[in-house]
Amino acid sequence: MPNADPPLTLHADGLTKQYGRRGRLALNDVHLDIPSGRVIGLVGPNGAGKSTLLHLACGLTEPTAGSLTVLGARPAADASHLARVGFVAQNTPVYGTLSVAEHLKLGSKMNPAWDPALAQRRISQVGLNPAQKAGQLSGGQRAQLALTIAAAKRPELLIFDEPAAALDPLARKGFLQNLMEFVLELGASAILSSHLLGDIEQVCDYIIVLCDARVQVAGDTRDLLAGHARLVAPRGGLDRLPAGIDVISVEHSGQHSTAVVRTSVHPSSLPFQVEPVSLEELVLGYMTRAAGPSAAPAGAAAWEGTR
Numbered sequence: 001m002p003n004a005d006p007p008l009t010l011h012a013d014g015l016t017k018q019y020g021r022r023g024r025l026a027l028n029d030v031h032l033d034i035p036s037g038r039v040i041g042l043v044g045p046n047g048a049g050k051s052t053l054l055h056l057a058c059g060l061t062e063p064t065a066g067s068l069t070v071l072g073a074r075p076a077a078d079a080s081h082l083a084r085v086g087f088v089a090q091n092t093p094v095y096g097t098l099s100v101a102e103h104l105k106l107g108s109k110m111n112p113a114w115d116p117a118l119a120q121r122r123i124s125q126v127g128l129n130p131a132q133k134a135g136q137l138s139g140g141q142r143a144q145l146a147l148t149i150a151a152a153k154r155p156e157l158l159i160f161d162e163p164a165a166a167l168d169p170l171a172r173k174g175f176l177q178n179l180m181e182f183v184l185e186l187g188a189s190a191i192l193s194s195h196l197l198g199d200i201e202q203v204c205d206y207i208i209v210l211c212d213a214r215v216q217v218a219g220d221t222r223d224l225l226a227g228h229a230r231l232v233a234p235r236g237g238l239d240r241l242p243a244g245i246d247v248i249s250v251e252h253s254g255q256h257s258t259a260v261v262r263t264s265v266h267p268s269s270l271p272f273q274v275e276p277v278s279l280e281e282l283v284l285g286y287m288t289r290a291a292g293p294s295a296a297p298a299g300a301a302a303w304e305g306t307r
């Protein structure tokens with residue numbers, strides 16, 4: 001008999017979160033189907049709802065409406081499900097008065113699948129002194145400790161909320177390398193939120209752009225890049241576009257107009273200069289669109305008819 005497909009990493013159906021009865025919606029009718037075995041980048045502006053989505057995925061908070069499953073079950077449904085997910089929160093919290101070694105001991109007591117060899121190996125690889133109190137570690141060392149603890153649980157899914165935000169470029173590079181090594185070693189999926197698009201581009205093969213509580217676009221990074229393009233034309237030359245082209249954002253500079261578009265039309269058949277988009281352009285395009293007409297560059301209204 002063929003093996004059953006692995007459960008989706010994350011399945012959200014109408015997922016909505018409102019903090020308090022009068023609070024604004026932090027997530028609004030979110031639908032997502034994220035396959036297993038991916039490294040997922042969650043991007044969006046401040047206040048978009050990224051941490052809220054990650055907290056819901058870890059069972060730290062409950063949805064107001066809609067449903068969410070993680071690895072095929074309700075988040076934090078029971079102890080065994082908790083053990084399948086490793087979470088590193090935004091400020092990489094550690095117990096300041098406990099040493100590095102005591103953190104590992106605590107981890108081993110609390111997690112049935114704890115891998116002591118993996119924990120020891122990574123601690124010495126990143127040069128952490130087992131006797132040092134966690135309160136005396138630098139931001140980068142704290143992040144490495146938190147990553148080691150999350151990975152030594154041998155989870156199926158690692159979730160990171162802005163893991164590298166406080167790290168200098170070199171520490172960030174090391175951290176991301178370690179993260180990828182863990183993902184490969186564990187055969188795990190990972191979700192990380194970040195404002196650092198370069199980091200996301202480096203390690204993620206799946207992207208979710210979340211703005212203003214809603215998913216703007218989500219999908220395999222390569223597919224998304226292949227399905228979008230940058231059109232360049234003399235100013236005003238993009239005012240009328242063939243069917244099958246969805247304008248995401250448009251800018252005018254000097255004599256030229258440039259648009260990021262989603263297109264089902266083969267680029268070579270378009271009567272414009274067509275260039276590939278970078279991930280950064282794609283993400284910024286969706287963020288600009290979500291920010292609404294008031295934030296859109298002058299002339300964007302010309303595109304309304306094509307949407």
Ligand SMILES: Nc1ncnc2c1ncn2[C@@H]1O[C@H](COP(=O)(O)OP(=O)(O)OP(=O)(O)O)[C@@H](O)[C@H]1O
Nearest residue numbers: 019023025026044045046047048049050051052053
């Ligand atoms: N505990 C809370 N109580 C009330 N409102 C909250 C709470 N947590 C988040 N919010 C609100 O929900 C919205 C989404 O916040 P969230 O922290 O999920 O955004 P984010 O995308 O992670 O932002 P950032 O990039 O700044 O970390 C914001 O408007 C925020 O003020």
